[in-house]
Amino acid sequence: MKRKLPLAICFITGVSMIVQFFIPHPTSLEFSSMIYKWIIVLMALALILAIGNLIRHHGNKIRRKKENWQYSIVTLSGMVVMATIGLAWGIDPDSLYQRIYLNVMAPLGGTMFALLAYYMASAAYRSFRARSLEATLLLLSAFIVMIGFMPFGQYLHPRFPAFAEWIMKVPNMASQRGILLGVAFGSIATALKIILGIERSWLGGKE
Amino acid sequence: MKWYDRITTIDRRIIYLLLTVLVIMPFFVKVTIPQKIMPQTQKLFDFIESIPPNDKAVLISFDYSPQTMPECHPMAKALLKHCFARGIPVIGLSFDPEAPGLAVDALVSVVHELDSLADQKDDSLIYGIDYVYLGWKSGRIAAQLDMGEAISGVFPRDYFGNLIDSLPLMQVVKNYKNIAIVVILASADYPIDWIRYPQTRYGVKVGAGLTAVMAPQYYPFVQTGQVSGLMSGMKGAAEYEKLVLDYGYARTLGNAETGMNSQSMIHILIMVFIIIGNVGYFFSRRKKEAQK
Numbered sequence: 001m002k003r004k005l006p007l008a009i010c011f012i013t014g015v016s017m018i019v020q021f022f023i024p025h026p027t028s029l030e031f032s033s034m035i036y037k038w039i040i041v042l043m044a045l046a047l048i049l050a051i052g053n054l055i056r057h058h059g060n061k062i063r064r065k066k067e068n069w070q071y072s073i074v075t076l077s078g079m080v081v082m083a084t085i086g087l088a089w090g091i092d093p094d095s096l097y098q099r100i101y102l103n104v105m106a107p108l109g110g111t112m113f114a115l116l117a118y119y120m121a122s123a124a125y126r127s128f129r130a131r132s133l134e135a136t137l138l139l140l141s142a143f144i145v146m147i148g149f150m151p152f153g154q155y156l157h158p159r160f161p162a163f164a165e166w167i168m169k170v171p172n173m174a175s176q177r178g179i180l181l182g183v184a185f186g187s188i189a190t191a192l193k194i195i196l197g198i199e200r201s202w203l204g205g206k207e
Numbered sequence: 208m209k210w211y212d213r214i215t216t217i218d219r220r221i222i223y224l225l226l227t228v229l230v231i232m233p234f235f236v237k238v239t240i241p242q243k244i245m246p247q248t249q250k251l252f253d254f255i256e257s258i259p260p261n262d263k264a265v266l267i268s269f270d271y272s273p274q275t276m277p278e279c280h281p282m283a284k285a286l287l288k289h290c291f292a293r294g295i296p297v298i299g300l301s302f303d304p305e306a307p308g309l310a311v312d313a314l315v316s317v318v319h320e321l322d323s324l325a326d327q328k329d330d331s332l333i334y335g336i337d338y339v340y341l342g343w344k345s346g347r348i349a350a351q352l353d354m355g356e357a358i359s360g361v362f363p364r365d366y367f368g369n370l371i372d373s374l375p376l377m378q379v380v381k382n383y384k385n386i387a388i389v390v391i392l393a394s395a396d397y398p399i400d401w402i403r404y405p406q407t408r409y410g411v412k413v414g415a416g417l418t419a420v421m422a423p424q425y426y427p428f429v430q431t432g433q434v435s436g437l438m439s440g441m442k443g444a445a446e447y448e449k450l451v452l453d454y455g456y457a458r459t460l461g462n463a464e465t466g467m468n469s470q471s472m473i474h475i476l477i478m479v480f481i482i483i484g485n486v487g488y489f490f491s492r493r494k495k496e497a498q499k
Contacts, residue, residue, distance in 0.1 A: 021408065033356050036349035040361070043346035091307075092367060093315045101308035109273030109305075117473060121226050122219045125480035129488045139485075143478060149442055150471045151240035161243050173426045180427060 007197045014195035054079070141167050209494075215487035222480060229476055233468035239460075240468070247429050248446040251414045251436020252289070254388060256454075260294030263387035264380045268397065269310035270303040275394035275418050281444040281463035282416035283313040283392050285451050291321055291332055292456035295387070296376050299340040300362070302347035302397060307340075307366060314340055324458070335374040342366030348400050355383050355409040383409040388435060390414040398425060402433050416443060441466050 017035065020028040058072035086097040130136040147153040148164020193199035255265065267286065271279035290297050299314060301307050318338070322331045332338060341362040344350045350361045358381065359371045371377045379385060389411055391398040398415045405411045412435050415425060419440025428434040438447050444463035451457045 029356055033353050033360065036346075036353035037360070039349035040344065040346035040353075043349075047345060091311075093311050098308060098311060102312055105308070106273040106276060110276055113274035117230075118223050118226060121473070121477050121480065122222050124477050125217070125222060125484045128481050128484065130485055131488075139481070143481075146474045146478060150474060151242050151445075151467060152471070154243050165245070168423060168426055169430070172423050173430060176424055177427045 003200075003203060006203055007200070011195055011197060014191070018195075051079075141171075209491075211487045211490035211494075213487075214483050215491065217480075217483070225476055226473060229472040230469045233465050233472065237465075238468055239464065240471075242442075242446050242449050242467075244446045244450065245439065245443065247426075247434075247437040247439065248443050248450070249436075250429070251390070251416075251438060252447060252450045254412070254414060254435045255286070255289050255293070255295070258293070258295050258387045261296070263385055264296040264298050264376070265290050266298045266300070266386045266389045267310075268389060268391040268393070268401070269299055269301045269306045269313070270391060270393035270395065270397045271309065271418075272303060272305035272394060273309065276309060277462070277466055278418045278441050278444060279392045279394060279416060280309060280313060281441075281461045281466070282438045282447060283310070284317050284461055285444060285447040285457075285463070286390060286392075286416065286438075287313060287317040288321065288457050289447075289451050291317065291337065292451075296336075296380070297338040298358075298376070298380060298386075299338070301343045302350070303393070303395070304343055307343050310340060311366070314338060335369070336376055339374055339376050340366045341371075347397070348404055351400060351405045352408065355405055355411075357382055383411040386411060388412040388414050390416065392416040394418045394421065396421065396424070398428075398434065402428060406433065416447075441470050 013035070017032070020032045055076065058076050060066075061069050061072040062076075082097065082100065085095075085100065089096050091097050128139060130139050144160065145164045145167055147156060148160040148162075148167075153160040153164070190199065194202065258265070265286075267283070269283060287297060297314075299310050301310055318332045318334075325331045341358070342365060344361060353361045359377065362371055364370055365374065383389075383405060389401055389405070391401055391413070393415070394417070398413060398417070401411070401413045406413055413428075413433065414436045415434055416438035417425060417440070419442070422437060422439035422443070425434055425437055429437050438444055441463055444461070445467040448457070448461045448463050452460055
């Protein structure tokens with residue numbers, strides 16, 4: 001029963017959701033709307049679990065004074081301070097919450113991402129070598145796309161932008177389409193396996 | 208040490224220093240290089256241009272975080288300017304929990320800028336009539352699908368706590384039937400859900416503004432017409448800014464133009480270093496082969 005009941009719920013819900021997608025009848029739409037609302041509520045509940053998990057993880061780290069435990073204090077303080085400010089004084093455009101977000105969170109996030117440019121430049125110089133035919137082709141196409149998409153690429157040669165567009169629209173699109181189709185077929189197969197009870201790892205425990 | 212060995216072992220601090228100088232330089236030395244507009248950016252612009260004023264709304268899904276703000280924020284501002292200047296109502300929402308702060312900032316700064324240019328009080332933009340921001344919601348696929356029946360069912364209140372039904376714009380815009388296009392400004396794979404679900408079921412038009420890393424994944428959808436237009440990275444943002452300026456919807460260019468110059472400088476630097484590295488590699492390999 002412990003296994004059969006969840007499998008039955010999964011099968012009935014899965015099949016109903018597939019069927020309702022193709023039936024625009026009011027009853028079908030009402031049913032799907034109800035299920036969608038349940039999903040939104042469940043996802044919101046998962047957030048509460050995530051917050052609990054974050055507090056437990058970092059709380060343990062601080063209590064046991066594990067490596068870099070000081071950063072856990074920053075994480076938990078940040079969460080508590082932002083939540084308190086948001087709940088107490090609101091989230092209006094002129095609020096303290098919004099000012100902290102724009103003046104602390106946004107520059108910090110931008111800085112972290114900007115550091116990637118330094119690593120990328122250094123890594124490209126050290127490891128992007130024309131060691132084989134494939135690597136040389138990759139190197140050349142990267143150069144053409146970069147030059148073609150630069151504002152002054154057209155002044156180096158008028159055909160650079162068109163050639164860069166061609167690379168994006170033909171070889172890139174062909175490979176992207178292949179990947180997309182592969183992912184789509186894989187998703188359908190996995191979904192069917194779950195609905196039909198062939199794939200049961202989501203139930204947890206051992207088979 | 209031979210010259211070719213030396214050029215393959217340039218100190219990384221020199222690379223970092225050059226990179227810093229080149230990123231900063233365009234902010235002080237203003238250079239405007241004419242942009243060639245990519246067809247997918249033009250398509251998005253033309254689509255917005257074809258929407259009659261005060262008819263259907265444009266739904267903008269702000270799904271980017273501070274990390275990708277330099278690419279996506281100028282897109283948001285240019286798009287908002289275009290919509291507001293043409294009298295198209297805008298509804299904003301987010302499925303990325305980091306995005307609401309940036310969405311509010313984009314809306315407030317554009318509204319403030321346009322209001323300061325308004326000749327009469329009647330020309331100013333009013334929250335609830337000209338634009339609404341719904342806020343963030345979890346369970347995005349379910350929310351996107353349910354919005355096809357009733358937006359108020361998914362967002363009973365807006366980001367600022369107002370009841371949705373109390374806002375004049377939302378009394379007119381009930382579901383996707385009243386939406387001309389959904390434009391997703393994202394740094395992750397968010398547009399695919401809009402294409403797979405609401406577009407398949409409700410036929411909603413989808414446009415996108417994506418980071419340069421994400422954009423190539425959406426070229427197949429532009430070609431099939433499932434994506435009605437695409438802004439690709441900083442270049443897409445700069446192009447849209449230029450179109451908005453050229454059509455007289457703005458008086459100045461935004462930040463993407465300067466950002467594009469910095470980005471171009473970095474691309475050149477990276478290319479130069481890759482060439483230097485490969486020249487060194489080529490000669491050292493030839494030397495090794497000769498020694499064998």
